[in-house]
Amino acid sequence: MEKNSSILIVGGGTWGLSSALHLARRGYNNVTIFDPYPIPSPISAGNDVNKIVDHATQSTHSDESYVGSILFHATISGWREDPVFKPFYYETGTIFAASSAEGEAGLKRRENPDHAEPGTMTRLNTPEDFKRLMKVGALTGDFPGWRGWHKKGTAGSGFVNAKNTMISAAAEAKSLGVKFVTGVEDGHVVQLTYSNSNVTGVKTKNGLEHHADCTILSAGAMSDQIFDTEGQLLPKCWTLMHIKLTDAEVEIYRDNPVMYNTERGFFIPDLESKELKICNEFPGYTNFSADSSGRIRSVPVAREEIPIEAEERARAYLRECMPHLAERPFSFARICWCADTPDRSFLIGRHPTYTKLLLASGDSGRSFMHIPSIGGFIVDSMEGILDPIMANAWRWRPETAIGRDVAAPQGRAGGIGKPEDLRDVKGWTDGKATHALL
Secondary structure (H helix, E strand, O other), rough: OOOOEEEEEEOHHHHHHHHHHHHHOOOOOOOOEEEEOOOOOOOOOOOOOOOEEEOOOOOOOOOOHHHHHHHHHHHHHHHHOOOHHHHHEEEOOOOEEEEOHHHHHHHHHHHHHHOOOOOOOEEOOOOHHHOOOOOOOOOOOOOOOOOEEEEEEEEOOEOOHHHHHHHHHHHHHHHOEEEEOOOOOOOOEEEEEEEEEEEEEEEOOOOOOEOOOOOEEHHHHHHHHOOOOOOEEEEEEEEEEEOOOOHHHHHHHHOOEEEEEEOOOOEEOOOOEEEEEEOOOOOEEEEEEEEOOOOEEOOOOOOEEEEHHHHHHHHHHHHHOHHHHHHOOOOEEEEEEEEEOOOOOOEEEOOOOOOOOOEEOOOOOOHHOOOOHHHHHHHHHHHHOOHHHHHHHHOOOOHHOOOOOOOOOOOOOOOOOEEEEEOOOOOOOOOOOOOOOO
């Protein structure tokens, strides 16, 4: 493609911004992002106070390990060195834990501490092992059945300020000439346009058509609503909540590692807003309904509330590790949507039939940490120079969705052990009122 080729990006979230930034850095000068909301979008999964950065230690020579290693080294270099991203990265380390023998075995397979760099992972067996890793007063629970490992920040483990990262990436892209079209009419892409058996661009809600030499579909969980991915993308949502901290508590939680129990949940402090972000761990919620054609699919919806079950589980998690905060009202709560592929590998590459359409989706719940670098791989794919092993792993692969088990946990634990559906929840809460808890 020529540097003045017209390139449209559908979605100004994590991967859309990264794609735009890398396109501009490579000299492409006719790049436009469309999004219904100003950046950062309030419904973007990336518009969050913070996100975990971590990479499981690889011990095999499989293609999956190869791709994971390349991805991690590219993104950690971005967090550590790129001035657009470096200010928002906190290499605090992470406490990984599980509450059952089965969960611990799964955690050991994932984190592979026996193959970690010497001195980067420490075994945790007792409540005191967990408590000593944070300041006095941070962890006050009994940690029933908890066992795990502490991974040092030097191994590339910690968290990032997600919202401010998105703002920084958008500002840099704009300074390099990327155009942003936002708004519920002008920026809302309702469909792709076609001519001569190819994608020619997009149509927005205001009725206008915008033509492009290449259209990048990077709308996250909404991508399947714009283009039929033949079952490859399954939108699921997770829940997050915030708890206000006092000034004294802010200092107690400052500079502590992330604490992530793969069967219960995790928390990360946001010192800017003086809040603690909590997420309960489970395999996600779907939202199945029939579309206009009668096809049953999971449809994302935006709510600044969470299912009552999620609040119950989050507070149960807090009672185990921080009971002094367990009954405190939530200052904010919402659901956050991602899109799982059947194998949880990304979906990045040109469509085999509509060759002017480049798909960039299938985050599978682990996209944000890659914002410094994923756009580079997306542009590599557009230019036809993506590493062939990565290209094969991320290719258009509808055959993997044939007979897909939508109730599969896909490597996630917690909750009832499988995805639940929003239609079946007991009710909704913002966490500010008192509810009967488990």
